[in-house]
Structures are given as C-alpha cells and as structure tokens.
Amino acid sequence: MNPREFDWDACDDTSGNVNALHVAIPLFGRGRLAGIDLHEQIKVAKKEMREAIRKYAKADAGHQLKRKNDSDYLYDKFDMKVDVHWSDKMHGEMNARDWRIFKEDFNISYKGGSRVPHPIRSWDESKLSSELLAAVRRVGYKAPTPIQMAAIPLGLQQRDVIGVAETGSGKTAAFVIPMLAYIARLPPLTEDNEAEGPYAVVMAPTRELAQQIEQETVKFAHFLGIRVVSIVGGQSIEEQAFKIRQGCEVVIATPGRLIDCLERRYIVLNQCNYVVLDEADRMIDMGFEPQVVGVLDAMPSTNYKPMNEDEELDENKTYRTTYMFSATMPPVVERLAKKYLRNPVVVTVGSAGKATDLITQHVIMVKESEKMFRLHKILDELGNKIAMVFVNDKNSAGTLFRALDRAHYRVTTINGGMSQRNRDNSLESFRTKKYNVMIATDVLGRGIDIPDVAYVINYDMPPTIELYTHRIGRTGRAGKTGIATTFLTLHDTNVFYDLKHMLIQSNSPVPPELSRHEASKFKPGSIPHKPLRRSDRVFAH
Numbered sequence: 071m072n073p074r075e076f077d078w079d080a081c082d083d084t085s086g087n088v089n090a091l092h093v094a095i096p097l098f099g100r101g102r103l104a105g106i107d108l109h110e111q112i113k114v115a116k117k118e119m120r121e122a123i124r125k126y127a128k129a130d131a132g133h134q135l136k137r138k139n140d141s142d143y144l145y146d147k148f149d150m151k152v153d154v155h156w157s158d159k160m161h162g163e164m165n166a167r168d169w170r171i172f173k174e175d176f177n178i179s180y181k182g183g184s185r186v187p188h189p190i191r192s193w194d195e196s197k198l199s200s201e202l203l204a205a206v207r208r209v210g211y212k213a214p215t216p217i218q219m220a221a222i223p224l225g226l227q228q229r230d231v232i233g234v235a236e237t238g239s240g241k242t243a244a245f246v247i248p249m250l251a252y253i254a255r256l257p258p259l260t261e262d263n264e265a266e267g268p269y270a271v272v273m274a275p276t277r278e279l280a281q282q283i284e285q286e287t288v289k290f291a292h293f294l295g296i297r298v299v300s301i302v303g304g305q306s307i308e309e310q311a312f313k314i315r316q317g318c319e320v321v322i323a324t325p326g327r328l329i330d331c332l333e334r335r336y337i338v339l340n341q342c343n344y345v346v347l348d349e350a351d352r353m354i355d356m357g358f359e360p361q362v363v364g365v366l367d368a369m370p371s372t373n374y375k376p377m378n379e380d381e382e383l384d385e386n387k388t389y390r391t392t393y394m395f396s397a398t399m400p401p402v403v404e405r406l407a408k409k410y411l412r413n414p415v416v417v418t419v420g421s422a423g424k425a426t427d428l429i430t431q432h433v434i435m436v437k438e439s440e441k442m443f444r445l446h447k448i449l450d451e452l453g454n455k456i457a458m459v460f461v462n463d464k465n466s467a468g469t470l471f472r473a474l475d476r477a478h479y480r481v482t483t484i485n486g487g488m489s490q491r492n493r494d495n496s497l498e499s500f501r502t503k504k505y506n507v508m509i510a511t512d513v514l515g516r517g518i519d520i521p522d523v524a525y526v527i528n529y530d531m532p533p534t535i536e537l538y539t540h541r542i543g544r545t546g547r548a549g550k551t552g553i554a555t556t557f558l559t560l561h562d563t564n565v566f567y568d569l570k571h572m573l574i575q576s577n578s579p580v581p582p583e584l585s586r587h588e589a590s591k592f593k594p595g596s597i598p599h600k601p602l603r604r605s606d607r608v609f610a611h
C-alpha cells in the first residue's frame with residue numbers, strides 16, 4: 071500500500087512494516103519451516119526484513135533517521151522489540167535468549183556440570199590455535215557440526231564430557247580437535263619423556279573403528295607434527311610395540327589389545343591424562359569393561375579433578391580429562407561414568423538413541439524363506455549405489471556372501487571369522503567401490519564411516535534397538551540422505567516394542583503386523599497391565 075495515496079503522514083502507515091514483521095519474526099525465533107534449510111530460511115527472512123525496513127525508511131523521508139541501525143529505528147518508532155538475530159551478533163553480544171534460541175535451532179542440550187561454556191557458532195569463535203584452525207580449514211570442514219559446537223569448548227576447558235549425538239554427526243572430530251589442542255600445549259615428546267608413554271588414548275570397540283579414528287586424527291595431527299599410532303588385535307603386537315617405542319603422542323586402540331600391551335610392558339601410560347571412549351556403550355556390551363577399566367587404572371590417578379566442582383583448579387596442573395561418545399547411552403554406561411568422570415557435562419544433540427531424520431526407515435514383515443528373494447529385488451535396483459547388508463552372525467554372513475557372489479553381484483564381506491588382513495582388504499575394496507555390496511555382521515555396525523552408503527538392509531533384525539540405530543546409521547551421514555530397509559520376522563518379537571516406538575518417533579510407517587502384535591504393546595519383561603474387572607473398580611480409588 072502506498073501511504074501517499076492517503077491523507078495521512080507517511081510515518082503513520084505501519085502496514086509495510088507490520089507485514090514485514092509478520093514474515094520475519096517467526097523465522098527469527100524458533101518457528102522455522104520443516105524441509106527447508108534453516109540457514110536459507112534465516113537468510114530469506116533477514117532479506118525480507120531489511121527490504122521492508124528500507125522501504126519504510128524511504129517513505130519516511132520527511133522524518134530524520136537518527137539511528138544508523140535500521141532495527142533500532144523500528145524499535146523506537148513503534149515501541150516494538152525487533153530483536154537482532156543471533157547470527158547478526160558478535161559472540162560477546164549474545165544474550166541468554168539468543169543462546170537459548172541458538173541451542174534450540176541446533177538441538178543442543180546440556181545436563182550436569184555448572185558454568186558450561188557457550189557453544190561455538192563458527193570455527194573462528196573456537197579459540198583454537200592458528201595452526202589447528204589452519205588444519206581444520208585444510209581438512210575442509212567449513213563449519214562445526216552441532217556436537218562439535220558444543221563439545222569443543224568443553225574439551226578445551228578440560229571438562230569431562232559425555233557426548234550423545236546422532237550417527238554420522240561428526241563426533242570423532244568433536245573429541246579429536248580438543249585432544250590435539252590439549253597435546254599441542256604440552257612440552258614436545260622427546261627422547262627424554264617418550265618412554266613415559268603417549269599423552270592421550272582413544273579406545274573404540276572394533277579394530278576397523280579404531281583404524282578409522284586413527285585416519286580422522288591423522289588428518290589434523292600431521293599438520294601439527296603430532297604422531298598417532300593405532301594398536302588393534304589381529305596384527306603383530308611386536309610391530310605395534312616397536313611403533314610405540316619410537317614415540318607417539320596419541321594411541322588409538324581396542325581395549326583388549328591395549329591391555330595386552332600394558333601387561334607386556336610394551337606401553338606405559340605414565341603421562342596420559344586425556345582419554346576418550348568412543349562408542350563407550352558398545353565396549354561395555356561386548357564385555358570389554360574390565361579391559362577399559364584396566365586401562366583407566368593404568369593412567370596416573372593423582373590427576374583427577376576434585377570431586378567438588380566449585381573447588382579452584384590449579385592452573386599449573388594437568389588434570390585428567392575423560393570423554394565418552396555415542397549415539398546411544400544406556401544406563402550401564404552411567405556406572406562407569408560415575409566412577410571415572412568428574413562432574414561430567416552431558417551434551418545431547420537431538421535425543422539419545424534417535425535415528426537421524428536423514429534416514430528413511432522401511433520395515434517389512436517377511437517370512438524367513440522370502441528374505442533372499444526380497445534382497446535380490448533391492449540389489450537388482452541398486453545400480454551403482456552402495457549398500458550394506460547386515461546379518462546377525464558370521465556363518466550367515468558367509469552363506470549370504472557365497473550366494474550373492476554366485477549370483478554375480480559385486481559383493482564382499484566382513485565378519486569376525488575372517489583374518490584381520492582379509493577384513494582390512496575387504497573394507498578397503500568396499501571403500502574404494504570395487505564392490506558395491508558389503509555383507510557384514512555388527513563388526514561394522516558401529517562408527518564406520520563410508521561416505522556414499524545409500525542403503526542399509528537389515529537382512530536379519532538385530533537383537534537390540536541400539537544395534538538397529540547404529541547399523542542404519544551407516545547411511546544418512548554428514549548431511550546426506552539414505553534408506554534403511556529391515557526384514558522383520560515373527561522370531562524377532564523381543565525387539566518389537568522398541569522397534570515400533572523407534573518407527574513412531576521417527577515418523578516412519580509401522581507395518582500393521584507389527585503394530586497390532588501383542589509383543590509390540592509391552593516392553594519385554596514388563597507385566598502387561600490387566601484391565602480391572604468391574605467388581606474391582608469400585609475399590610480402585
């Protein structure tokens with residue numbers, strides 16, 4: 071509406087601005103639109119806002135614009151609070167409300183611990199050294215992911231952290247970057263102190279995952295001259311001992327092999343004060359708790375932070391920092407955390423155990439005898455796309471692999487029954503796309519990051535919902551989308567309840583056979599609630 075057409079003063083017509091505010095305000099808060107990139111929405115909203123303000127200021131030419139800032143001007147003019155969006159503010163200008171909106175925008179929440187540092191919104195705000203920032207740039211990570219935004223400032227303060235975030239959301243760099251920042255502040259390892267062992271240890275449940283974390287760490291560490299060695303089972307322990315003796319700041323290990331090396335005195339942890347347990351819950355599930363605890367006990371015990379969080383820390387002292395990460399954190403982990411972590415901050419991105427929305431989940435109710443036919447159908451439509459097919463044990467992996475190989479699919483396999491050399495070769499040829507179908511057991515269920523996996527097929531439904539979440543999380547990583555198809559049979563009733571809830575939570579279709587099945591209505595082990603008989607009801611108040 072052009073205010074000049076009416077007999078009133080230009081500045082009395084607020085319609086343009088009111089409209090602009092109507093468009094802009096919801097987007098400046100939390101009311102974003104589903105399915106559209108958040109940054110894009112904010113950009114559009116800001117543009118519209120600025121245009122509307124400019125238009126109004128023009129119409130208001132007769133009045134003096136005293137303020138240089140458009141939004142201040144609007145604020146004065148209409149006594150309306152037009153808040154500047156957090157992305158337009160410097161870090162120091164952010165108020166409590168901005169931080170709340172920021173955390174909601176990225177689904178970040180904290181529990182436990184006091185004086186939690188604010189997340190970083192960009193790498194520039196991270197207080198990382200220029201060398202480490204240059205390394206991050208060279209690796210090509212343009213912006214931190216939400217778990218990195220939240221966990222890196224905590225790590226830099228040497229706080230203990232339990233980090234829970236979806237599969238494929240960049241948890242590795244969230245613990246690797248502060249770990250390297252910590253090491254870079256220590257005196258360099260020389261012949262004098264090398265024999266005291268590494269400065270930091272990372273433990274992971276499988277060999278393949280430990281090796282992958284090694285690669286992710288080396289990506290950054292080699293720019294800083296920090297040496298990284300992985301020690302995992304299935305390879306020569308003497309060779310690994312030799313590498314350790316040559317000096318390394320970081321050791322990445324499976325707990326069993328690390329404890330072997332400690333017992334044989336190939337390694338000591340006399341100056342190791344930074345420890346990360348990646349996929350902590352899986353290590354406990356697999357029965358590695360004694361080994362994990364053995365490693366934690368081999369570290370200096372004099373460096374624990376005080377139990378009382380308010381007690382002053384000695385600036386000249388190095389404190390032990392313990393990090394635990396996973397996409398799922400069942401209660402067993404809490405026991406370990408209580409003993410070994412000091413006032414940990416639990417950082418959760420999204421909700422624990424939830425699969426990422428980037429994965430489309432299909433569950434199909436089938437008979438055991440139909441599975442092969444259905445798998446063929448999916449693989450026939452795969453083209454050049456990449457798929458991982460999960461089964462529950464190594465024998466099934468072997469059988470399925472041979473059947474698909476005979477049928478001329480480009481298929482490879484990894485399972486616990488293979489030598490480490492064959493496992494490594496198989497994973498490498500899958501990574502390099504020589505084969506586009508991988509038949510795997512849960513050996514590859516956790517943490518493994520193969521960028522282009524488009525499909526995960528659960529040929530067998532895993533026995534727990536955590537395994538399901540992690541298996542399907544091999545697709546839909548680092549912002550890409552993926553499809554997970556699960557063949558469910560009537561032998562899988564133990565997970566019906568959890569699976570149904572997982573599907574409902576992620577807005578995925580629940581097959582009617584699952585939805586109406588008795589086993590999907592009660593958690594296994596819980597006593598079904600019996601409806602009261604009419605005669606009982608009278609006394610039930």
Ligand code: ADP
Pocket residue numbers: 210211212213214215218235236237238239240241242243517518519521547548
């Ligand atoms: P998670 O441990 O949460 O399952 P990973 O640490 O394996 O996830 O990371 C998943 C993928 O995302 C990897 O390929 C990694 O290189 C990539 N990635 C991690 N952080 C970033 C970032 N800040 N920007 C771009 N890609 C990233």
Ligand code: MG
Pocket residue numbers: 241242348517
């Ligand atoms: Mg991981």
